[in-house]
Amino acid sequence: MGKQILLDCRLFAPGADLSGASNKIEISAEVEDKDATNYRSEGWKELLGGLGSAEISGEGQWEAGDPGRVDDASWADLGGLGPYTVCPTDSTVGALAYVTRAMRANFAFGDAVGEIAPWSGTVKSSWPLIRGQIAHPPGTARTADGAGTALNLGALTTGQRLYAALHVLSVAGTDTPTITARIESDDDPGFASPTTLATFSAATAPGGQILRTDGTAVTDTHFRVAWTITGTDPSVLFVTSLGIR
Incomplete structure (x- = not known):
């Protein structure tokens, strides 16, 4: 860029x-910046984060x-x-x-x-x-169960976390339309055997949620958002972003 x-x-x-x-x-x-300067700092400030x-x-x-x-x-x-x-x-x-x-x-x-x-x-x-990437765009309404595009974010080492944000922008339909989104990982972009890393709470109205993993290493390198939608004639607009730190 x-x-x-x-x-x-x-x-x-x-x-x-x-x-x-x-x-x-x-x-x-x-x-x-925290000043840790002492007599062995050779005449220069010594700073710690x-x-x-x-x-x-x-x-x-x-x-x-x-x-x-x-x-x-x-x-x-x-x-x-x-x-x-x-x-x-x-x-x-x-x-x-x-x-x-x-x-x-x-x-x-x-x-x-x-x-x-x-x-x-x-x-x-x-x-x-x-600093991450968009995993699901805002302008695509979802009306049935599905999964998003795989993102190659790389594996997580011990101590790193996967962060995932969900912004539900609109929910329409009858019989209590609901979206339950989850974050999946796999070792290849085909997602032949996905693993669920985190699941958001079921949402029936606009709102936001953010989750993160517990710091355990994850050897999978590809991640995506998947979702389950219920209700009669449902239509849901949402955005998902993912990142590792």
């Missing part, structure tokens, strides 16, 4: 796609009146923890994605008379910021 102009960034809050109401998205991550943190901030045009719009979603999430996925280019399968579990820390809106009503807000990390 070379130099680029930011034209199609995507921002997914727990159960909302805020991309169409955003015109600025920033991600930052840092590790505290302390606690890490990440922050996602956004701005855009204020909208309200629907759970998927920025005002409704921000007030619902304020002070709460949930998954956030940011894509610097697009949200097709395999696209670069930054993922974290974060707290909605603040939300502001309003400006002078005659201006387009703006909003701004910030979320602050509760889990590490993960």
Whole structure:
């Protein structure tokens, strides 16, 4: 990926796609530097890495009146923890994605008379910021059981975790339409003998979930999202992002 102009960034809050109401998205991550300098440091500061943190901030045009719009979603999430996925280019399968579990820390809106009503807000990390990929895109409605495209993320060594975020954007149908998504792994892209690594809770409405494995080594190199859908005439829009750290 070379130099680029930011034209199609995507921002997914727990159960909302805020991309169409955003015109600025920033991600930052840092590790505290702790001074461990002593008399054997040969006259140079000796620094150790302390606690890490990440922050996602956004701005855009204020909208309200629907759970998927920025005002409704921000007030619902304020002070709460949930998954956030940011894509610097697009949200097709395999696209670069930054993922974290974060707290909605603040939300502001309003400006002078005659201006387009703006909003701004910030979320602050509760889990590490993960550099991963999109495993399921937002624009493909699912109406039956299925599985997504395999991603070759590589094996997990001991201490590494697979992180997975699920953003359910809409659920339609009758007789309580439900999606239950899970993350599967295999040692080849054909998934002849998949292993379930994590399963999200059943979802009947827009919302977000994020899971991670326990740090045990995984020799499989390919990962995908699979799902079970129930109800009458169901239709579900959702986004999934995966990454290893």
